Amino acid sequence: MDTTLLATTLLLLPCLHAVAAGLRITKVEVPRYLIVGKQATLRCHLALEGDVLYSLKWWKDGKQFYQYIPQNNPPNVVFTVPGITVNPQHAELNEVELVDVQTTSTGQYKCEVVAEGPTFNTDVMAANMTILDTPDEPPRITGLEPNYRDGETIALNCTSSRSRPPAALTWAINGRQVGPEHLLTYPVVSEGKPPLHTSTLGLSLTARPHLFAGGTLDLRCSATLHEYVWRSDVTATLDNVTYSQPHHLPTLSKTNGSSGQGVSLSLLLLLTMMMLMMTVKATALAPLSHSPLLT
Structure with a gap:
């Protein structure tokens, strides 16, 4: 390794250690999915590690909507950003509550912290939140x-x-x-x-x-x-209904087999009886003949 590069690296090591040991964000909590009209609690967890916090800021899609500076009075300030409504009763250092979220509240939320001098260490961490407009009824x-x-x-x-x-x-x-x-x-x-x-x-x-x-x-x-x-x-x-073959009325042309012979014989007897009845009826209705009167 070049002696000049080695010397420069050795000089920078204490500075790198100071940055690593300074103020940092350990975790950002943002609801991943939320339904329209609900509340969202945003949390930014810090580790000071020897530093003194100068400011904490929240951003949505690159636009700042909240700031907390401990030495100011009041320490918190809310900025107007479309889709963001901060609950002033729940706006602190580590937590900020959004109320009545809308689909325009969907986006990337970023927490930024800055330490006081002489380090002025800065750290940033972001998370996404999607607001869902859900169906009014089941499918x-x-x-x-x-x-x-x-x-x-x-x-x-x-x-x-x-x-x-x-x-x-x-x-x-x-x-x-x-x-x-x-x-x-x-x-x-x-x-x-x-x-x-x-x-x-x-x-x-x-x-x-x-x-x-x-x-x-x-x-x-x-x-x-x-x-x-x-x-x-x-x-x-x-449906458990079973299907049967359609039933057909017998015809006079069906004469093969005993069943067909029985049908033909029955129809022949029926026709004979009808003819006899018609003959008797005709006889009963015929006019009586009169004998010539005796003189």
Whole structure:
């Protein structure tokens, strides 16, 4: 190693040690996901290690919204930033509470600390927070029939409405997730400003007895927004009706076999009786003949 470089390194070692041993951030706590309207507590944990804190600042996407300087009176100051509402009753050195978070509150949150002189050590640590606008209701299942016959198609749709980001949908049959070969995807529909999204996922199955354990088929649709999950469950029944061959009335042309002979004989007797009855009826209605009067 070059003697000049070695000498420079040896001179810098005490300074590097002082920086490493000075003020630093040990941890930043920011909710990873949060629902619209909720509160978010931001925490910035410090280790002074011989330094004296001069200031602590919070930034969102490069814009400062909070400052804490211990020697000032008051020590804390709030700055206006879109999507940020600080609770003044809960704004301290290590914790800052945001209230009524909105989707515009989504972004990167950075804690910055600076030590007093002579070190003026500075440290920064950041974390992301995503605000979710969740559906107002569980996913809706449409197309379900009360029962199905063997071989019929089960065609259903599951829809999760008005969320940001769009909900991820899955289908499960009897507790087991359905593979892509039975799924039909639809484009996400967006409306409003800022937009809310509606997701739909179709399911197509052929009704078979092995799917209907105990005569029923349990179907579940799940809508997921990151760590939040909504579910809807439905049940279908397999129709146990059996089919028989259609029955046809016998005809006179069927004469082969004993059954056909019996039918022909019965019809012949019936026709004979009808002809006799018609003859008797005609005789009864005929006018009586009159004998000539005696003179």
